[in-house]
Amino acid sequence: MSQRSFFRDDLKTWQNRHQSYTQTIEGYYSFSQAPEGDELEEYQRVTQELQDMIGKAVQTGESLRAIGSSWSLSKVGVTEHRLVNTKNLSLAFPLDAALISPAYAGDRTTLRFLEAGSEIVQINRYLFDHGLCLKASGSNNGQTLPGAISTGTHGSAFRFGATPDFVVGIHLITGPSKHVYLQRASYPVVEPSFAAALGAELKNDDTLFNAALVSFGSFGIIHGLMIEARELFLLHAFRSWHAFDPAIEKAITSLDFSDLRPFEDLHNKPASELYHFQVTFNPNEGTPPDEVALTMMFEEAYTPDYQPPTWGADKPGPGASGLEVMGALIGLVPDPLHKFVKSVLNPQVRGHLDPYEVRGTFLDLFRGEIVHGKVFVSAMGFPLSRALDALSVLFEIYRGFGTILPMTYTMRFVKGTQALLGFTKFDPTCVLEVDGINTPKMWEYARAVWKKLEQDGIPFTMHWGKFNDFLTKPRLQDMYGTNLDKWIQSREHLLTSEVRQVFTNEFLRNVGLAT
Numbered sequence: 001m002s003q004r005s006f007f008r009d010d011l012k013t014w015q016n017r018h019q020s021y022t023q024t025i026e027g028y029y030s031f032s033q034a035p036e037g038d039e040l041e042e043y044q045r046v047t048q049e050l051q052d053m054i055g056k057a058v059q060t061g062e063s064l065r066a067i068g069s070s071w072s073l074s075k076v077g078v079t080e081h082r083l084v085n086t087k088n089l090s091l092a093f094p095l096d097a098a099l100i101s102p103a104y105a106g107d108r109t110t111l112r113f114l115e116a117g118s119e120i121v122q123i124n125r126y127l128f129d130h131g132l133c134l135k136a137s138g139s140n141n142g143q144t145l146p147g148a149i150s151t152g153t154h155g156s157a158f159r160f161g162a163t164p165d166f167v168v169g170i171h172l173i174t175g176p177s178k179h180v181y182l183q184r185a186s187y188p189v190v191e192p193s194f195a196a197a198l199g200a201e202l203k204n205d206d207t208l209f210n211a212a213l214v215s216f217g218s219f220g221i222i223h224g225l226m227i228e229a230r231e232l233f234l235l236h237a238f239r240s241w242h243a244f245d246p247a248i249e250k251a252i253t254s255l256d257f258s259d260l261r262p263f264e265d266l267h268n269k270p271a272s273e274l275y276h277f278q279v280t281f282n283p284n285e286g287t288p289p290d291e292v293a294l295t296m297m298f299e300e301a302y303t304p305d306y307q308p309p310t311w312g313a314d315k316p317g318p319g320a321s322g323l324e325v326m327g328a329l330i331g332l333v334p335d336p337l338h339k340f341v342k343s344v345l346n347p348q349v350r351g352h353l354d355p356y357e358v359r360g361t362f363l364d365l366f367r368g369e370i371v372h373g374k375v376f377v378s379a380m381g382f383p384l385s386r387a388l389d390a391l392s393v394l395f396e397i398y399r400g401f402g403t404i405l406p407m408t409y410t411m412r413f414v415k416g417t418q419a420l421l422g423f424t425k426f427d428p429t430c431v432l433e434v435d436g437i438n439t440p441k442m443w444e445y446a447r448a449v450w451k452k453l454e455q456d457g458i459p460f461t462m463h464w465g466k467f468n469d470f471l472t473k474p475r476l477q478d479m480y481g482t483n484l485d486k487w488i489q490s491r492e493h494l495l496t497s498e499v500r501q502v503f504t505n506e507f508l509r510n511v512g513l514a515t
Contacts, residue, residue, distance in 0.1 A: 004031045004042075005049045007082075014078060016070040017142075019374045020438060020467070023075065026062070028083040029053055031117070039091050043115065043224070044199055046089060047171075047179060050221050053084060055176030057502045064502050066221045068144025069119065072151055072465035073377055076216045079505040084221060086144060089117030092126050099194040104187075106168075110229040111189065113169070116146050116222050124363040131302075132229040135166040137366045146222040151465030152214050152423045154379075154431055155366075156276040156412035158255060162424045164213045165417055169226025171198055172212060172219060175499045179223070182209045189226060198224075207420075211490035214419040216464050218503045218513070219491055234306055235275060235297040235365060237318050240355045242294040248279060252387050255413060255428065260294075273298045281409040282349050284342050287395035293353040300359065309358035309365070318358050318365050325352045326375045326435050329406060345406055374438035378446050379431055379463035381423045386458050387411065387430035393456065394434065397448050405445060407436040420483040420490075423461040431463075443467075473512025488515060 009027035034042050057064040062081035070077070093113040100108050110132060114123060120134075121141035127133055138153040145163075147153075154162035168189045170182045181195035185204040195202035203209075212219045242248060247259035257271045276297035282289055309318060329348055358365070382390050394409055409432060416427025424431065434449070436442045450470040453460055461479050462468040476484055491500065492515060504514045 003049055004034070004046060004088075005029050005053070006032070014067075014070070014083060016072065016078075018071075018073050018377075020073040021075055021078075023078045024080060025078075025083055026081050028067075028085050030085045031088040033088045034091060039093065040197060043091055046115075047173065047199065047223055050084070050173045050223060051176050051179065053082070054173065054221070054499065054502060057082065058176060058498050062502070063505060064221075065217050065505055066116065066146070067217075068117065068147040069142050071143045071147055073375075074465060074468055074507065075505070076151060076464050076507045077147065086117040086146070089115045089223075090119075090122055091115040092118065092123075094130075095190070095194070099191055099197070101188040101191050104189050106189070106228055107230075110231075111168075111226060112229060113224055113226050114145055115224050116144065118145050119143065120145065120148065121363070121367075124361070127229050128232065128361065128363060131232050133232045133362055134163075135160050135228065135230050136163050137362045138163065139366055141363070141366050145225055145227075146217075147465075149225070150214060150216050150222070152417070152419070152463060153465070154412065154414045154424055154429075154463075156278050156414060156431075158277060158413040158415055158428055159275070161415040161417055162422065164419050164422060165415070166227050166229070167213060167225050168228050170209065170212050170222060171200060171224035172221070172494070173223055174220040174494050175496060179220075180494065182212055183226070184209045207486055208490050208494065210418050210420045211487045212494070214417075214422045214464070215487070215491070216507070218505070218508055219494055220499070220503060232302045232361065234300040234302050234359050234361060236269070236300050236357075236359050237276070237295070237297040237365060238355075238357050239293060239295045239318070239353065241291045241353075244281075244288055244290060244292045248292060248294070249388060251277065252279065252411060252430065253384050255384065269296075269298045273300075275299045277413055279411045280353060281391075281411075282346065282353075283395060283398050283407060283409065284345055284349070284404065287399045288391075297365075302361070306359050309356075309360050318356055318360070325349065325408060326406060326437055328352055329437075342404060345404070349406075349408065376436040376438040376442045376446070376467060377433065378467045379423075379433040380450075380453070381426060381429045381431055381461040381463075383426040383459060384413075384428060384430050386460075387432065389456070389458055390430075390432055390453060390460065393452050393458070394432075394449055397445065397452060401445055401448075403441050403445075405436055405439075405442055407434065407442070407445075409434055420487045421464075421480060423463050425461060425480070425483075426459075429461075433466075469510075471511045476511060476513070488513065491515065 014023045063079040065079040066084040136157040149164040173179045181200040278295040280293040412431045414424040
């Protein structure tokens with residue numbers, strides 16, 4: 001049987017989707033589409049090919065890194081030697097009852113095993129056809145699943161968590177002759193026969209699993225992920241402008257929505273059905289502004305006769321984040337980085353934060369983002385009790401900055417994760433995003449904010465896949481404490497020293513995690 005993988009050396013640089021970096025490389029591996037036939041046999045063949053790639057890298061002393069949609073803005077997912085393009089690795093498997101552990105406490109009908117190249121949009125379509133849906137989503141659907149979970153992509157499912165939190169099994173290629181299947185000992189999902197069918201060593205270990213869950217490609221190559229989906233449902237989504245008042249502040253600091261007037265106005269929707277809560281600020285309307293863009297999405301039962309929202313292809317969709325707003329702004333305002341005045345800027349931002357009311361599935365609401373140029377995105381995680389303090393720092397620095405920056409701040413709220421290095425570690429976490437246009441002045445502003453947060457003793461984490469060059473080993477130690485030590489020890493347990501070097505990149509060296 002012929003190999004599906006092939007190496008290409010005709011491309012010597014790799015640029016990510018958002019044009020925030022260009023990485024020099026030696027070349028990259030790609031895969032042809034899976035042929036018709038036995039899917040498990042095909043999956044096993046790709047496992048062997050991935051092992052061969054690692055073996056070659058060990059022999060030559062080169063580094064290797066699996067890559068999906070190149071979504072990350074930081075260099076967390078690339079390396080200077082060889083990349084493995086996982087596109088076309090998109091097999092999906094339901095589980096036979098005999099392969100599921102008798103101790104499994106979840107809904108067996110929702111389990112799916114997904115190969116590494118699966119993009120969120122593909123997964124949404126696949127699950128839709130089975131009457132299922134993901135439990136959480138980021139604001140867009142172009143990421144591959146391993147890329148999303150490995151960097152902590154989050155959304156705002158404040159009662160559930162981020163994307164890593166629906167993963168219950170990881171098939172990890174850890175060497176030229178070794179691969180493991182990880183699941184939590186405290187939450188067993190599959191029988192040993194499932195790992196045996198993959199040819200992998202089963203490891204039931206909470207620490208190893210929670211370490212590998214958010215490991216940004218440095219624990220080996222993720223070949224497959226077991227996820228728990230949920231019954232298909234609709235989100236009834238609203239966006240409106242709302243006074244930045246004590247009711248909003250109360251919701252931000254406690255997730256208590258009882259004082260928010262929109263709950264009385266939005267068809268008497270109860271707070272218990274609220275799935276997604278988001279607040280967006282335009283600091284060019286004031287520091288703080290009088291009004292905020294308030295986005296709320298309520299769970300509803302799926303009905304096949306619902307009307308999917310219509311949304312112009314040239315506008316950010318209803319699930320868009322500030323990143324999409326800034327991306328669309330670049331294309332709409334001529335030369336926005338020069339002589340950009342608030343009288344031009346603010347109406348454009350308002351135009352992309354128009355009020356709406358729509359119903360839809362994840363597939364309808366969280367779609368591919370619009371990015372016409374280089375954007376700046378930073379996301380920090382805070383405990384709710386310090387969220388307003390952090391916001392005040394952002395406003396304070398901007399008041400004295402002296403330069404107008406196209407920029408929005410967005411707060412989303414996420415249940416805390418078990419992943420050792422999940423940046424949504426606070427329970428719950430307020431994720432505060434700063435979205436703008438990638439210029440030296442924007443970087444100057446962001447670094448001033450990060451430094452001031454540190455000086456004021458406000459605890460925070462940083463999104464692994466967004467701009468985060470403030471991270472250092474001592475700062476990571478402060479952020480994650482003993483979890484950082486457990487993560488390093490887990491990596492050393494799973495990978496030999498030779499293989500660790502294969503999966504060590506510039507990012508890992510810069511933040512002091514290379515061992």
